[in-house]
Amino acid sequence: MLDGEEILAIWHDVPEKGRTIAHLLLQPAVGMSLAATLGDLEFLRRSCWTLATGIVVALIVSLILGMFLDIDPSAPALAARTRVELSDVAVALAAGAAGAIAYTSGSVNPVIGVMVAVALIPALAATGLLLGAGHMAEGWGAALLTLTNVISINLAGIAAFLLRNVRPRTL
Numbered sequence: 001m002l003d004g005e006e007i008l009a010i011w012h013d014v015p016e017k018g019r020t021i022a023h024l025l026l027q028p029a030v031g032m033s034l035a036a037t038l039g040d041l042e043f044l045r046r047s048c049w050t051l052a053t054g055i056v057v058a059l060i061v062s063l064i065l066g067m068f069l070d071i072d073p074s075a076p077a078l079a080a081r082t083r084v085e086l087s088d089v090a091v092a093l094a095a096g097a098a099g100a101i102a103y104t105s106g107s108v109n110p111v112i113g114v115m116v117a118v119a120l121i122p123a124l125a126a127t128g129l130l131l132g133a134g135h136m137a138e139g140w141g142a143a144l145l146t147l148t149n150v151i152s153i154n155l156a157g158i159a160a161f162l163l164r165n166v167r168p169r170t171l
Contacts, residue, residue, distance in 0.1 A: 064132065124142075
């Protein structure tokens with residue numbers, strides 16, 4: 001098992017094949033958890049900024065698409081992402097814990113990135129599509145799901161890091 005400093009050392013050495021949109025959200029999402037666990041405010045700021053940038057880019061693209069496509073908010077794929085369900089929270093918690101465990105074990109499997117993407121991308125895309133199409137109530141419901149998933153991933157990641165004995169450095 002790796003400690004906090006070893007995790008930070010491998011943080012920037014992720015295989016190139018894992019650098020997909022899924023991974024672009026995984027690294028800052030798990031980074032937020034690691035930074036909070038270690039009490040590293042600069043790392044937390046960078047992770048939050050990176051995650052927010054990825055979210056904004058995805059949101060802008062989906063907003064633009066929503067303005068030009070005929071979006072039906074009752075379509076099952078969209079309607080399922082307009083409210084927070086316990087199953088959504090469970091997926092996000094599993095993704096956060098899996099991401100943290102992957103980093104503490106020293107092997108970041110692309111499947112972990114997919115898990116985080118499953119928790120974030122559909123709700124985020126639904127947010128933009130619905131808001132862009134003018135379906136405000138449903139869009140804000142999807143935004144709430146996105147926020148819930150980000151928080152769940154972060155909390156599960158913190159819990160997993162703590163369970164794996166990742167602790168802040170002491171002076």
